[in-house]
Amino acid sequence: MAARKRREPLSRDRALAAATALVDAEGMAALTMRRLAADLGVEAMSLYHHLPGKEGLLDGLVDAVIAEITAAADQAETDAAGGDWRTRLRLRFLAARTVMLRHPWAPALLSSRPTIPPGVYGYYEGILATLVDGGFSYRIAHRALHAFGSLALGFAQEVLKPATGEEADAAEAELAVLAEQLPHLGAMVAAEMHAATDPTLGWCDSQTEFEFTLDLLFDGLEQARCRSAADE
Amino acid sequence: MAARKRREPLSRDRALAAATALVDAEGMAALTMRRLAADLGVEAMSLYHHLPGKEGLLDGLVDAVIAEITAAADQAETDAAGGDWRTRLRLRFLAARTVMLRHPWAPALLSSRPTIPPGVYGYYEGILATLVDGGFSYRIAHRALHAFGSLALGFAQEVLKPATGEEADAAEAELAVLAEQLPHLGAMVAAEMHAATDPTLGWCDSQTEFEFTLDLLFDGLEQARCRSAADE
DNA sequence: CAGACGAGCCTTACGTCGTAAGGCCAACCG
DNA sequence: CGGTTGGCCTTACGACGTAAGGCTCGTCTG
Numbered sequence: 445m446a447a448r449k450r451r452e453p454l455s456r457d458r459a460l461a462a463a464t465a466l467v468d469a470e471g472m473a474a475l476t477m478r479r480l481a482a483d484l485g486v487e488a489m490s491l492y493h494h495l496p497g498k499e500g501l502l503d504g505l506v507d508a509v510i511a512e513i514t515a516a517a518d519q520a521e522t523d524a525a526g527g528d529w530r531t532r533l534r535l536r537f538l539a540a541r542t543v544m545l546r547h548p549w550a551p552a553l554l555s556s557r558p559t560i561p562p563g564v565y566g567y568y569e570g571i572l573a574t575l576v577d578g579g580f581s582y583r584i585a586h587r588a589l590h591a592f593g594s595l596a597l598g599f600a601q602e603v604l605k606p607a608t609g610e611e612a613d614a615a616e617a618e619l620a621v622l623a624e625q626l627p628h629l630g631a632m633v634a635a636e637m638h639a640a641t642d643p644t645l646g647w648c649d650s651q652t653e654f655e656f657t658l659d660l661l662f663d664g665l666e667q668a669r670c671r672s673a674a675d676e
Numbered sequence: 677m678a679a680r681k682r683r684e685p686l687s688r689d690r691a692l693a694a695a696t697a698l699v700d701a702e703g704m705a706a707l708t709m710r711r712l713a714a715d716l717g718v719e720a721m722s723l724y725h726h727l728p729g730k731e732g733l734l735d736g737l738v739d740a741v742i743a744e745i746t747a748a749a750d751q752a753e754t755d756a757a758g759g760d761w762r763t764r765l766r767l768r769f770l771a772a773r774t775v776m777l778r779h780p781w782a783p784a785l786l787s788s789r790p791t792i793p794p795g796v797y798g799y800y801e802g803i804l805a806t807l808v809d810g811g812f813s814y815r816i817a818h819r820a821l822h823a824f825g826s827l828a829l830g831f832a833q834e835v836l837k838p839a840t841g842e843e844a845d846a847a848e849a850e851l852a853v854l855a856e857q858l859p860h861l862g863a864m865v866a867a868e869m870h871a872a873t874d875p876t877l878g879w880c881d882s883q884t885e886f887e888f889t890l891d892l893l894f895d896g897l898e899q900a901r902c903r904s905a906a907d908e
Numbered sequence: 909c910a911g912a913c914g915a916g917c918c919t920t921a922c923g924t925c926g927t928a929a930g931g932c933c934a935a936c937c938g
Numbered sequence: 939c940g941g942t943t944g945g946c947c948t949t950a951c952g953a954c955g956t957a958a959g960g961c962t963c964g965t966c967t968g
Contacts, residue, residue: 454945454946476924476925476926477925477926477927478924478925478926486946486947487946487947487948488926488927488947489927489928489946489947489948490945490946490947492927492928493944493945493946494945497926497927498925498926498927552787552788555784555787555833556784556788562850562854565850565851565854565858565861566854566857566858568861569857569858569859569860569861572860572861572864573860576860582863582864582867582868583867583868585864586864586868587885587888587889590832590885590888590889591885591888591889591892593825593826593832593833593889594825594833600822600825601787601825601826601833602787602822602825618794618797619797622794622797622798625798625801626797626798626801627801628801628804628805628808629797629800629801629804631814632804632814632817632818635814635815636814636815636818653819653822653823656819656822656823657819657822657823657825659896660823660892660893660896660897660900661892661893661896663895663896663899664891664892664893664895664896665892667895668892686916686917708953708954708955709954709955709956710953710954710955718917718918719917719918719919720918720955720956721917721918721919721956721957722916722917722918724956724957725915725916725917726916729955729956730954730955730956909968910967910968911966911967911968912965912966912967912968913964913965913966913967914963914964914965914966915962915963915964915965916961916962916963916964917960917961917962917963918959918960918961918962919958919959919960919961920957920958920959920960921956921957921958921959922955922956922957922958923954923955923956923957924953924954924955925952925953925954925955926951926952926953926954927950927951927952928949928950928951928952929948929949929950929951930947930948930949930950931946931947931948931949932945932946932947932948933944933945933946933947934943934944934945934946935942935943935944935945936941936942936943936944937940937941937942937943938939938940938941938942
């Protein structure tokens, strides 16, 4: 009956919040049932009274980011009410991107989940609404969703990875060795790579590249929309 | 000194071949040092005389698929010699895709590797050569590479996952429950989903969707190419 | 031909993980 | 006041990757 009770009781939300903090700080690999429990001042098995297991924990993390994205994207689109479908989607995706920049582990986690996180349905509903409202048929809208791929969630699934710090140096060295067999790549790197200023999420996945790809797709889709409208 | 020796000696190649077979048959999760060793009639630790460890094993797997892709893509482009850049790249990417369809685990593995697999440099060199030969500046070509993303390796990084068999049923049921809150999604699914015939690699990642996205990007890039040529 | 050597494989063991099973204890309800 | 229940802990098991060192051959040397 001192100032505070024995301690704050555990809960699903508290566990998820601690997990997010842990992963933000130390990466996915650090997220262990034992470690998470320790961060909460508790034993590992106690977590199982609030979470169905490790998979359930990961599902919870995913739902949390999706919710964060949905909120940010809905807000962004509300701000852009009245704009055309392009700018509304654009703001939506860019809002999602800022969330992803806060949680660099999210893309990998997202695409590793074996089942579709429930929250994404709601998120895609919003995108779809924008498209339909913008004059797209369900057929084209469906294809648009596929074409966007991970851009809709704010990240470009890069094949060429982050490569931060010494890794980047190692990769550069490796590439230099191969340079004579790879004339075009070498030339492009020489011409482009060192002009890059903002490699944030993924290798060269700068804001510029992200928006370039977005506009490429938007241009194509706008044409497709007009074509299908003309067909009717 | 009977017909065969005690047994075929182990080797890096034999280990990698067995690993590929194992993963093709039972998925990534089944790939364990102990299990792989067992498949080879050997104890786990024996593998360490030919491989530097689990990570090295995965690197080997990745290099193997990349090599397979490179070979298929180079062959495809050779067949298309004389065509314009679009058809050459198109055939290249579609060839990569057929390789990925043989190894459904490859996309996830690819995008989980912490370091850039050396083989991809060579592969991208080929793409870049096609682009430059087709009249692209390094600047636009660079952006094109980013825009292609995982399509260049033959797969679309889908957010909505495979969902095979009962999983698909479960997802469908789940979606049905939400349907009233998700009018557009519900309508689109009703209109589109059951018309889908060929969900092969990833949810709805049918050949059609893949090629649609490809052409969308190609159209946009063609414009960008002309624009930059006009600027000179 | 004897003996040493070394490659290739095995045995044992450690520390980590997720988690099943059950015990302990305080808070609450009758 | 005694019983119940829910929250947390203890212990334990079977995976996993892999460090360290032992055994057994084929081969090469003197």
